[in-house]
Amino acid sequence: MPRRRLSERQIERIRTIQDRRRQRLADRTEAVLAELEEAPPEAGTVVVRHGANLAVEDEAGKVWHCLARQNIGEPVCGDRVVWQPIGSGRGLVTALMARRTVLSRPDFAGRDKPLAANLDQLVIVLAPRPEPSPYLLDQYLVAAELIGVRALIAVAKTDLVDETERPAFEQRFAHYGALGYPLLWLSLRRDATLASLAAALHGHTSILVGQSGVGKSSLVKALLPDREIQIGRLSAATGLGRHTTSATTRYRLADGSFLIDSPGVRSFRLGAIDPADLARGFRELASLIGHCRFSDCRHDREPDCALKAAVADGRVHPERLATFLHLLGSCR
Ligand SMILES: Nc1nc2c(ncn2[C@@H]2O[C@H](COP(=O)(O)OP(=O)(O)OP(=O)(O)O)[C@@H](O)[C@H]2O)c(=O)[nH]1
């Protein structure tokens, strides 16, 4: 079919429509820019991210629905940002401040993907059931050491242990206390106030991690009785909807401390790490590395191994060395 040429009049009309559109866009951009110039940049914290949308809390505690400028990197929950209001309760994030700490998880392609920033405490939850795994606990501790955050061991559901078995059960974790990791014994059945845990969270931005079934959700529920209200406030301020609740979110605890919650992060595992980094992850081993007779000691059957000597005289718990060697094996 031959192509029909547009008449002069039709072309003129299309031009006019395009011009008008262009003008409207220019006016709007100018209005946004004018407002940007008027409103000084402010600091804020990302409470939750949903795709390109961010809920940013300003220094006065008000939440703004923001978009981020494209060239500034990817802000995540907990990030400190510079932003400016751009009218109708919305804001534009113009810069990402340096992160003090960041918790990442490898994505499907094995690349580290940041999940939460600026947290300062990892609360590792375990329980009598499911059976605690020292190997998993050590991996979380290594992660905390490498990220540079405090680690706290919270043993939940302790009511499941008989009084007679209790000393032996507690003894299994005593060496972690000796390493300087605080140990908390919790039971929602016996003491739902969680006073000791609340005290340990005071002044920190914490995150709960641990294997499925140890009671993390129950602890979060008890710590955040107003979680639904906080979610409602966030979605009202941002219009992002309640489906954002499955995203990593920073909640405010009763005393003003923060708890970052994300179902996905709760069971994160240690990603691939460098052997040198691995040694930094074990407090008691870091200073022993390099003191074996052989520089390439595998800490296995070699004579004069500093690590095995430390286990033999009780300075290092055998389970800790076993985890270290197991993880070292997977580094190679
Ligand atoms: N006996 C006892 N059971 C508890 C306690 N706290 C939680 N539970 C139970 O333990 C089970 C697991 O608790 P959750 O809070 O769902 O565990 P979770 O770690 O969040 O599990 P995932 O969501 O799979 O990661 C539930 O049946 C809880 O009711 C407690 O203090 N004592």
Ligand SMILES: [Zn+2]
């Ligand atoms: Zn050695």
